[in-house]
Amino acid sequence: xxxxxxxxxxxxxxxxxxxxxxxxxxxxxxxxxxxxxxxxxxxxxxxxxxxxxxxxxxxxxxxxxxxxxxxxxxxxxxxxxxxxxxxxxxxxxxxxxxxxxxxxxxxxxxxxxxxxxxxxxxxxxxxxxxxxxxxxxxxxxxxxxxxxxxxxxxxxxxxxxxxxxxxxxxxxxxxxxxxxxxxxxxxxxxxxxxxxxxxxxxxxxxxxxxxxxxxxxxxxxxxxxxxxxxxxxxxxxxxxxxxxxxxxxxxxxxxxxxxxxxxxxxxxxxxxxxxxxxxxxxxxxxxxxxxxxxxxxxxxxxxxxxxxxxxxxxxxxxxxxxxxxxxxxxxxxxxxxxxxxxxxxxxxxxxxxxxxxxxxxxxxxxxxxxxxxxxxxxxx
Numbered sequence: 001x002x003x004x005x006x007x008x009x010x011x012x013x014x015x016x017x018x019x020x021x022x023x024x025x026x027x028x029x030x031x032x033x034x035x036x037x038x039x040x041x042x043x044x045x046x047x048x049x050x051x052x053x054x055x056x057x058x059x060x061x062x063x064x065x066x067x068x069x070x071x072x073x074x075x076x077x078x079x080x081x082x083x084x085x086x087x088x089x090x091x092x093x094x095x096x097x098x099x100x101x102x103x104x105x106x107x108x109x110x111x112x113x114x115x116x117x118x119x120x121x122x123x124x125x126x127x128x129x130x131x132x133x134x135x136x137x138x139x140x141x142x143x144x145x146x147x148x149x150x151x152x153x154x155x156x157x158x159x160x161x162x163x164x165x166x167x168x169x170x171x172x173x174x175x176x177x178x179x180x181x182x183x184x185x186x187x188x189x190x191x192x193x194x195x196x197x198x199x200x201x202x203x204x205x206x207x208x209x210x211x212x213x214x215x216x217x218x219x220x221x222x223x224x225x226x227x228x229x230x231x232x233x234x235x236x237x238x239x240x241x242x243x244x245x246x247x248x249x250x251x252x253x254x255x256x257x258x259x260x261x262x263x264x265x266x267x268x269x270x271x272x273x274x275x276x277x278x279x280x281x282x283x284x285x286x287x288x289x290x291x292x293x294x295x296x297x298x299x300x301x302x303x304x305x306x307x308x309x310x311x312x313x314x315x316x317x318x319x320x321x322x323x324x325x326x327x328x329x330x331x332x333x334x335x336x337x338x339x340x341x342x343x344x345x346x347x348x349x350x351x352x353x354x355x356x357x358x359x360x361x362x363x364x365x366x367x368x369x370x371x372x373x374x375x376x377x378x379x380x
Contacts (some may be wrong), residue, residue, distance in 0.1 A: 001031050004316075005038040005285045008303035009047060010323050012291035013357035016040035016051065019321075022358065023288055024366035031375055039275060041289070043303050044190035045133040048360070049078040049086050052129075055275040056080035063119050065112035067093045068136040069102065070161075077116050085125040086274070089113040089249060090143075091132035093143075095211060098136045103212025105138035105204075105221060106165040110252050114147025121181040129270055130256065131190040132249035138164045138208050138221050140197070140228045141255020147179035148261060164250075173235050178259070187262035190270045192301035197254045198225050199238045203247035208305035211250070225251060232258060251270025253362020277310055286319040286372070287311050288365075289337070294320060296328025299335050308336030321364050321370030323353065341368050 005023045009016045020038030027036050027332070039055045042048040054061060058080025067073040076088040090096075092112030095103070113130075118129055137143070140153050143162035151174035152160045160166040202220040204213070213221065223315050228251070229240050238258055240246045245264045256262040263270035275314075288305040291298065299305045304320045311318040312335075320332065320337045329340060343360040344353060353360065 001281055002035040002285050003027050003037070003288045004280060005036065006041045006287060006307055007321070008043065008291040009040055010357060010361075013292070013323075014361060015352050016042070016047070018105060018358065019361065022362050026362060026369055030134060030366065036071050036348050037280065039277075039280065041303050041307070042267075042271060043269065043301060043306065044131045044192060046088070046090065047087050048131045048190070048267070048361070049076070049091070050269060051271060052086045053078040053080055061119070061123070063116060064229050065115040066109075067097050067112055068093050068099060068108040070109060070111065071320050073097065073112070075112060075116060079120075079123070079125060081234060083125060084127040085120040085372065086117050087120065087128065087130045087131070087134045089130060089252065091273075092116050093137050094133075094134045095136040098212075101134070103211050104217065105136070105208055105211045105250065106217055107144030107163055108137045108139055108211070109139050109161065109163040110135070110137045110249070111143035111147050113252070114144030117144065117313040118179060119149055121179055121185060126185045128185055129188045129190060129274065130262070131267060132252050132256075133267070135249040135252065137252070138204055138210055138211060138213070138225075138250035140167055140203075140225060140251035141249075141253070142166060142170070142228070144252060145255050148179045148182065148259075150175055151177060164221055164224070167221065168226045169293070170228050172230050173231065175259070180366055182260055183258075187256060187260045188270055189248075189253060189256050189262045189264045191245045191253055191264045192267050193248050194244040196244070197229055197251055198222065198248040198319035199241070201247075201361070203251045206247065206276070214265050229254075233328050237262075266301050268303055272306055274311060274321075277307075281311065281314045281316050287316055288321060288368070289318055289319040292323040292324040293326055294329045294340060295326030295331060296331050298329070299331045304332055305335040308332065309363070310336070312336030319368065321368060323357070323359065346367045
């Protein structure tokens with residue numbers, strides 16, 4: 001009997017590594033002598049670098065960059081397989097890096113994310129994956145591109161810093177200084193939203209409020225973003241609003257596609273490809289996946305759906321152990337997950353459930369493996 005454990009973390013309570021340990025201990029008790037393999041999984045958000053380098057036996061590279069407010073800060077990215085790098089933009093331009101009283105997307109920049117990309121290029125990495133969730137920015141990716149050598153100029157020819165307030169001032173582009181290694185590299189953007197760059201469903205109005213944008217600030221940013229899109233169309237002949245996902249991370253998705261010719265791809269699909277998940281399924285009898293709360297959204301780009309679809313394609317059964325179930329959780333059955341087992345074993349409030357997360361998960365794992373053993377003993 002061979003089990004593969006591939007669960008997302010339960011935010012704030014259980015890491016993927018802890019879940020693997022609990023499942024391994026439970027499987028060993030109920031199926032003595034079984035073979036187990038655990039791989040930490042993330043869907044392109046927090047924990048993606050750790051998940052990939054753990055499975056790929058890579059390492060972290062620490063770099064000093066500029067944060068969202070151009071403050072110097074220590075950041076990192078992952079490297080593996082000799083030619084590949086995995087970057088979380090949140091490690092350089094993430095919302096938690098900005099104090100709540102200073103959150104204003106007119107003032108923030110993706111410059112630090114560009115510095116991570118530049119460092120990876122200069123270290124010789126040519127396959128670069130970039131997870132773009134959790135940003136503090138709405139600069140259209142200008143900051144990141146400026147760190148890579150592109151100059152954004154106002155109508156007087158003065159170079160702009162590359163923050164949100166500069167969107168309205170862009171009049172010209174100078175691509176002559178773009179880092180030469182960009183032409184040799186292959187960029188993949190891990191993105192699970194299809195928002196355009198501008199409009200009511202675009203970068204500014206969809207994500208700007210959570211980054212500190214007031215209605216007045218959002219209107220100013222949207223006006224600037226439309227100007228930025230118009231300049232790109234006029235100078236490069238590209239209509240960025242026709243690129244699904246261009247509005248991700250405050251428009252960083254647009255810049256990566258336009259200037260680096262990146263490919264946008266589902267976060268979980270990218271992670272599963274990077275760790276060769278299909279290869280891990282060979283010889284596996286059951287996969288256990290999960291996340292903290294499963295509901296109808298889990299079918300769209302989340303860990304359980306990504307795992308489930310890979311398992312279905314290979315004919316391997318999959319079950320999900322979850323912290324809780326919400327509306328439409330059963331939709332995940334259409335995506336290759338055969339059953340859902342919540343960890344909650346009685347009436348309790350959320351605080352108690354969080355405090356007892358490890359104990360409750362261990363109990364759910366035992367119940368799952370015992371049920372599996374009983375099923376195997378049924379008379380055919």
